Amino acid sequence: MMRVWILPLLLAVAGSLVAAGLIARGSPGEGAVLLALFVLIATLNSPLIFPRSISDEEARRRSEADGRPIVYWRPGCQFCMRLRIRLGRQAGRAHWVNIWRDPDGAAAVRAVNDGNETVPTVFVAGRPFTNPDPAWVRERLSPTS
Structure with a gap:
């Protein structure tokens, strides 16, 4: 059961880390957009849309x-x-x-x-x-x- 969530979780974590880096550098708007994009991709790759x-x-x-x-x-x-x-x-x-x-x-x-x-x-x-x-x-x- 956990295997189906590995890719979505990795995408969400990676998006969070990249967004946090952008926010720390003073680009909160870019960070928020990038995080939203990673969460969308993670959702599309999860069992949630099926x-x-x-x-x-x-x-x-x-x-x-x-x-x-x-x-x-x-x-x-x-x-x-x-x-x-x-x-x-x-x-x-x-x-x-x-x-x-x-x-x-x-x-x-x-x-x-x-x-x-x-x-x-x-x-x-x-x-x-x-x-x-x-x-x-x-x-x-x-x-x-």
Whole structure:
């Protein structure tokens, strides 16, 4: 669980140190802006912007029942972040599995990506798609599909 917070914490600490240095040199405005930028980047790289993750087993069960895609992701992944942001409000319609928290999810991703934990990997109707176009995923999430 702590592993998912290492990068965001490092970014926040680094931003705090750089901002403190700027403030000490008499540039409080620059320090505040830089700190805000580092906190924003830390937040984007944290699990906070992603819908609540569930287990692989639960995601498969729910997907079979409602036909919605399963998105396997991990914090710090720029492609996962891109997918999440581009899905917007529809992101909550997918079932999200954090492969760093769920060993079965990580195994499912490795099984379809030649042993690599390449994310995002999206399963639609049991078929895997590695790093699919966000517009394509959004179509699978629309209420009419």
